[in-house]
Amino acid sequence: MPTVLYALNAALQNALASDERVVIMGEDILDPYGGAFKVTRGLSDSFPDRVITTPISEAGIVGIAAGMALRGLLPVVEIMFGDFITLIADQVINHAAKFRWMYNDQVRVPIVIRTPMGGRRGYGPTHSQTMEKFFIGVPGLRVLAPNTFSDPGDLLSKAIFEDNDPVLFIENKLLYLNTIHDSNRLSEFEFFEQTPEPNFYHHSKHNGTIADLSNNYAPTCMLSLRDAPPPVLTIAAYGYISEFAYQAALNLAYEYEVFTELVYPTQLSPCDMGAILSSTKRTGRLLVVEEGTHNLGWGAEVIAQTAENLGSRLLSARRIAALNLPIPASGPLEEAVLPGIEHIIQAAQKMV
Amino acid sequence: MLYFTAMSDDNTLYEDLLRIRRFEEAVLDNFPKGVFFGTTHTYLGQEANAVGVLDDIHSGDIVFSNHRGHGHFLAYGGDIRSLFAELMGKTTGVCGGRGGSQHLQWQNFYSNGVQGGIIPIATGMALAEKRKYSDAIVIAFMGDGTLGEGVVYEALNMASLWQAPILFVLENNRIAQTTPIEMAVAGDISARFKAFNIMVRELDSSDVKEILPVAAELIAEVRSLKSPRTLILNTYRFGPHSKGDDIRDKHEIDQLRVERDPILIHAHRLDSNHKEAIELKVEKYIQEAFNQALADPLPDASKALTGSINHQ
């Protein structure tokens, strides 16, 4: 199976080749350099007119992309480091993501903003963060995060071509060189990939809205050990940290006879709860793992929605996340701030 | 270069100016009655800018406007009743009541109420039109206070680098909300644009017939040369920033209302019969549009909030 980097790069190549409306913009993305993380390598050589290197103007680029999208193009923007999405917040929240609704559905803004995110590269406090928690929950914005259990290239293609609304596409830096798991080769596991049923959210009287997820293309993977006793704990995670959860699940099963079910959504916002709820209904326990800071994040929302849905059927719930601190540069400090496999194993043992 | 422009006749220009004036007066007069939601920023005193700039645009041209956008919308050809209705939050409003005064979208007209943020978007639209080999250009309005926003300069840089077919119209009314320009804008305004190699024309006039030919010339250049231009219009805001929040010296404003009123300046060109007929027509029209909008239904929230974007 290919690496995530290869899959994303191929998806961009194919997007440019198959549709003239696609333009790719970002800082230092031209060949031979091909972008800070090489996701755009080879693109400008093949499509010099539609691969645009930009000044260091994150907000400006996203605004320009939104303007292009309003006028019929399909722009894909790279933000060099995910940490810098703070700079695009106004353009995303008060412009791109808002236009469709505030203009009474008279316009669409089909942009994709891709950005590498996350730590464990020693880049220090401003180049290692996990920032999507500040963008999930924004009305009109879809936030996606691929992992290696489903095809990141396919997800990116769908974000470009099948989604008329703005997408923030989070690529954990450590995913790039990992290979995509071949579901046939995950021999120890029962493996399901599902896209949420369109009517799942049907009518949430709660907040007085009906979610139209008919266009929900982002898959969620569920894994549980084959021929094992029924799982007693659901572990939900997204992005790179799914790998940790996977390692932890194997360890928990073989060392401690704790059987878990893994649930990996690729859509963070609107919050994709379908598989998490159905799994937690079976196991009664939910452990949520994320690389972002612990408080007020994705995990908090997932657990809140699960509690609202399951009531007393939810026996216990916990979050594993980074400490509420900036990310240090020094290796041992960074490791101490970020969540690891060991944290997942320990938390799981305490919960069952 | 000389460009031929099919300038509207004096009567039409007068009607266009007066429609905006009477609309804005009706807005301010009726706000205390509680018929509108939120707030408003009226275009009183600046009417000649929108009418002059937008008189000669093509149907495909795009206008991106800001918080003070009623005049731009009406000069673009927007419907008075649907603008009233939008301010009243009615289903018949320009955006069904979702947007309100500062958030309009109709045909190729867009507006947003966040200072400066529209400038890169308008630039992107211009670049898209250029990529599509269309003939359309973009006209983006901003105020002097908006020069404080950093993203404006990111956009100017890229507009010049990539030669976007866009006309930036800077309406310098010398004040931003309550802050006079001396307290907010350092240095030279036109130099800001020139520094990016964007050619600038500057006028200090409230005469639609002075603004119109200069704007038309710039628009023709933007269109034919596929290149950005700036028009700085030194102008005066007669009314409050929004409602009843004017801290300026009243005598100064009264003086401006005598010297720099675009309606009075242009009215001299009409014979009195035509002038009166237009005034009656506009007043009647505004009154009817207001009454219709008032009678229009408010949205049914149980239906109007469904569908469309992803919630949760």
Ligand SMILES: Cc1ncc(C[n+]2csc(CCOP(=O)(O)OP(=O)(O)O)c2C)c(N)n1
């Ligand atoms: C980003 C942002 N900051 C503040 C405001 C509040 N605000 C609305 S209009 C305005 C003044 C704008 O002044 P200027 O650009 O000169 O335009 P004018 O009102 O004079 O037409 C301010 C501060 C806003 N809408 N957006």
Ligand SMILES: [Mg+2]
């Ligand atoms: Mg001003």
